[in-house]
Amino acid sequence: MxxxxxxxxxxxxxxxxxxxxxxxxxxxxxxxxxxxxxxxxxxxxxxxxxxxxxxxxxxxxxxxxxxKRGPLRDDDCYWDYGKARCAWSEYCEYRYAFGDVHLGQSCRLKSASLDLLFHYI
Incomplete structure (x- = not known):
């Protein structure tokens, strides 16, 4: 590695x-x-x-x-500059909201975090 x-x-x-x-x-x-x-x-x-x-x-x-590790909240999503998209693309998406200053702040969870929590039981 x-x-x-x-x-x-x-x-x-x-x-x-x-x-x-x-x-x-x-x-x-x-x-x-x-x-x-x-x-x-x-x-x-x-x-x-x-x-x-x-x-x-x-x-x-x-x-x-x-x-299986994945993001649980919007703060866990971030921008992958190498791929020019949100990292964790299966869980996160680019969704701009007023006040976002940089690309990473616009990456947000696609679905409810409660669904993702059940992967850890």
Missing amino acids: IRSPRTKYITYYEDAESIPGKTTAVWEIDKANHRNIVRSPILMREIWLQMWHDIHPKAKSHFVTKA
């Missing part, structure tokens, strides 16, 4: 087998200042998603499945 020097990567590790009855989840965010990491919208999104999963009565696993 070739890692782009301009991209923030999230490394996620989960372990539910080492100690019977105990689970551990670890998130590592590249290029994030560890002192200010709690201000990171990426980490806050992951923590919120895990908490939502933990309290959901239909959750089938102990951890949020990471097999």
